[in-house]
Amino acid sequence: MGNQYLLEVNELKTVFSSESGPVTAVDGVTFNVKHGEVLGLVGESGCGKSVTAESIMRLLNEKHTKYDGEINFNGRNLLSLTNEEMLGIRGNKISMIFQDAMTSLNPVYTIGDQIAETIMIHQKMKKKEAYNKAIDMLKLTGIPSPEKRIHEYPHEISGGMRQRVMIAMALSCKPSLLIADEPTTALDVTIQAQILDVINELKEELNMGVIMITHDLGVVAEVCTRVVVMYLGQVIEEADVDTLFSSPLHPYTKGLLKSIPKIDGDRNKKLHTINGVVPSLNNIPNGCRFAPRCTYATEECLNEAPLLQVIKDNQKVRCWNYRQLLKEEVQNNATTII
Amino acid sequence: MKAYIIKRVLSMIPVLFLVAIFVFFLIHFIPGDPASVMLGPDATPEEIDNLRSELGLNLPIYQQFFQWTANILQGNLGTSLYMNMPVLEAFISHIGPTLSLALLAQGVSVLIAIPIGVLAARKRGTSVDSTFMLIAMLGMSIPSFLLALILMLVFGVKLQILPVAGYESLSSGILNHLKYLILPALSLGAIQAAVITRMTRTSMIDILSTNYIKTARAKGLRERVVIYKHAFRNAFIPILTILGETFGSLITGAVVTETVFNLPGIGQLVMNAITRRDYAVIQGTILIIALTYLTLNLLIDLLYGVVDPRVRLNRK
Numbered sequence A: 001m002g003n004q005y006l007l008e009v010n011e012l013k014t015v016f017s018s019e020s021g022p023v024t025a026v027d028g029v030t031f032n033v034k035h036g037e038v039l040g041l042v043g044e045s046g047c048g049k050s051v052t053a054e055s056i057m058r059l060l061n062e063k064h065t066k067y068d069g070e071i072n073f074n075g076r077n078l079l080s081l082t083n084e085e086m087l088g089i090r091g092n093k094i095s096m097i098f099q100d101a102m103t104s105l106n107p108v109y110t111i112g113d114q115i116a117e118t119i120m121i122h123q124k125m126k127k128k129e130a131y132n133k134a135i136d137m138l139k140l141t142g143i144p145s146p147e148k149r150i151h152e153y154p155h156e157i158s159g160g161m162r163q164r165v166m167i168a169m170a171l172s173c174k175p176s177l178l179i180a181d182e183p184t185t186a187l188d189v190t191i192q193a194q195i196l197d198v199i200n201e202l203k204e205e206l207n208m209g210v211i212m213i214t215h216d217l218g219v220v221a222e223v224c225t226r227v228v229v230m231y232l233g234q235v236i237e238e239a240d241v242d243t244l245f246s247s248p249l250h251p252y253t254k255g256l257l258k259s260i261p262k263i264d265g266d267r268n269k270k271l272h273t274i275n276g277v278v279p280s281l282n283n284i285p286n287g288c289r290f291a292p293r294c295t296y297a298t299e300e301c302l303n304e305a306p307l308l309q310v311i312k313d314n315q316k317v318r319c320w321n322y323r324q325l326l327k328e329e330v331q332n333n334a335t336t337i338i
Numbered sequence B: 001m002k003a004y005i006i007k008r009v010l011s012m013i014p015v016l017f018l019v020a021i022f023v024f025f026l027i028h029f030i031p032g033d034p035a036s037v038m039l040g041p042d043a044t045p046e047e048i049d050n051l052r053s054e055l056g057l058n059l060p061i062y063q064q065f066f067q068w069t070a071n072i073l074q075g076n077l078g079t080s081l082y083m084n085m086p087v088l089e090a091f092i093s094h095i096g097p098t099l100s101l102a103l104l105a106q107g108v109s110v111l112i113a114i115p116i117g118v119l120a121a122r123k124r125g126t127s128v129d130s131t132f133m134l135i136a137m138l139g140m141s142i143p144s145f146l147l148a149l150i151l152m153l154v155f156g157v158k159l160q161i162l163p164v165a166g167y168e169s170l171s172s173g174i175l176n177h178l179k180y181l182i183l184p185a186l187s188l189g190a191i192q193a194a195v196i197t198r199m200t201r202t203s204m205i206d207i208l209s210t211n212y213i214k215t216a217r218a219k220g221l222r223e224r225v226v227i228y229k230h231a232f233r234n235a236f237i238p239i240l241t242i243l244g245e246t247f248g249s250l251i252t253g254a255v256v257t258e259t260v261f262n263l264p265g266i267g268q269l270v271m272n273a274i275t276r277r278d279y280a281v282i283q284g285t286i287l288i289i290a291l292t293y294l295t296l297n298l299l300i301d302l303l304y305g306v307v308d309p310r311v312r313l314n315r316k
């Protein structure tokens, strides 16, 4: 049973010590990733997606960061590993691709050097061998004439190419988990689609689990199998992609879905927006964190924090009123059918 | 690449020419006459006048200037009026102490400043960081002659472990040679070291927060490799600029330091030449210093290309 999941994040808490006191950026996040699955991690800017990802990789400066909970990867709790042990995991068993392809590569080393470096440290290959492997990886990501490219510097290639290089680097040691933190936000739409295709294909080939961080629900619909929605450091809903798009339970998720522009929608109609702004981490609401912005909020919501509850086959939600909302939904649908 | 170097070397010529004009006229407008200085207070006006015409000082100033430039173009920097030897020879006989002093000051400051700067950046915000930054702050604000006097007082007079002043050439043994240079190098290099420490720290802090450093960590690289291979090479680019710039202050600083510690170097040569109104020596030496400065800056610019591929020229 325990080995069914590649990654189990269990009540993860990440607390930064700042000058104005501790800041809990991730507060009790729980989710799992299976082999060969693409899990979407979505939510507004600042909700803690990147901090969650970097906690899994243990990339945060640990002098100012405290973790709590468990991150079980292949049955080992990453939070209890030594630094030395983490070195063997990063870039080898778990890899990460970052949001900003333009600045994620070191400007003073060639592309070949940067890919080969990862291969050399984790696979104990000689330089020549590692370079050949780097060329293979670049070929896999669809870069034309990789033999030439490896001698180029990052400033000599385009953003889309750089992101492919990042992917080649991340996958060069055949990791079992890939964390892609908004891998396409900085790229234009056609390149976005290509990059997502590359990730998807390689996922199939390597049977890896993928955590796809994004705030683009279009990306989620395209590549993810399951989705975790975060709000202010917590998971507020988790579901299969189809379930999430067809019957979202949390008012926040509904708001997010409604705010996607539709091609066949009325152009004069204003896009839906969620009221208010995300509160700051120093000023977290007492009850449900979303309550101050929620149109359905009751007295209970403002005073008492709801837990993440399992509703049905693979759908979880953190909301007091989801049942009532569900009923309304059914009625609304019924009226539209009539 | 070759074309670039040739272009840069050619572009030095007008600069050197301007320096030459400037130095020539500046010195000739300083009141005081070499002939009367050389002959001493007891000389009669005729004697002085004779010497002046012998030295060509009676000619109109523009003729003197053309004469001098024509000589320089033939590689002749002139002859010292006072020492009675060619300027180049005088320069060469004084370069030893200055070269040793400059290399030692620059070398020591770089070897100390860069590792401390890196350490301070890594320990940013801790007491290690603030202690070093305080020392650097002091180092930057203390005038080098004052530091020189303090060092002399402490190590030379009180502790008596190092000579207060003087010089022994390299031929008398390396240790002997260094013994005389440690205090001068420290006082000359202090400001340099302080500036480089602060620059290194700032630059490293900048670089350590970039995305590619996060990438390097995410690859599973050791912290040592992240710092020295990935961060430092990038942080070194602005440090290189500072190295070029501080070299200028090293030269001017050397004049003061050599005077304080009584080192027979270029600084002393120039100082003496000024008091003696030894025109040829002043002009020639300053011209050579300017040339050295320009050449050094060219070398540093070429070094940029080695460190930073983005400025590399004529890549295939």
Ligand SMILES: Nc1ncnc2c1ncn2[C@@H]1O[C@H](COP(=O)(O)OP(=O)(O)OP(=O)(O)O)[C@@H](O)[C@H]1O
Residues within 6 Å of the ligand: A016, A018, A023, A025, A043, A044, A045, A046, A047, A048, A049, A050, A051, A052, A215, A281
């Ligand atoms: N080192 C840190 N110290 C203090 N607070 C931090 C630190 N890093 C991140 N935070 C805070 O944690 C919160 C979550 O940040 P995070 O980067 O995870 O957001 P995100 O969901 O990835 O947003 P985005 O979509 O903009 O990338 C933010 O409020 C941020 O200010």
Ligand SMILES: [Mg+2]
Residues within 6 Å of the ligand: A049, A050, A051, A181
């Ligand atoms: Mg982020």
